[in-house]
Amino acid sequence: MTAWQNDEASFFVEVAKLFIEFDCNEDDSIDRRELRHFLTSLFEMFHIKSPINDDYVDYVFRKIDSNNDNSINLVEMQQFAKIFNNRLVDQAQKALDKLKSESQDDQQ
Ligand SMILES: [Ca+2]
Ligand SMILES: [Ca+2]
Helix, strand or coil: CCHHHHCHHHHHHHHHHHHHHHCCCCCCCECHHHHHHHHHHHHHHCCCCCCCCHHHHHHHHHHHCCCCCCCECHHHHHHHHHHHHHHHHHHHHHHHHHHHHHHHHHHC
């Protein structure tokens, strides 16, 4: 269990800090260039070794930009980060469950 799971408010605060950090031109929105930096850091944080190319950045950008105004605001980023975080937690939990059931099989 991470602190993020226990406290949604502090998770959103962390995302807001990242948002401010990566909003280099301080226009309260994230453009594709800024998103690339954001994704690079996010992937490093979660030890994800996928390559980040222009197509991927564009794909993620359109996914996060839920109102299709061609910019990412803080709320959109927080919603995306929440889904992203939940999915990672699910995957980690499934992997743990798999390990547990395999070790139980060994004992039988
Ligand atoms: Ca910006
Ligand atoms: Ca938007």
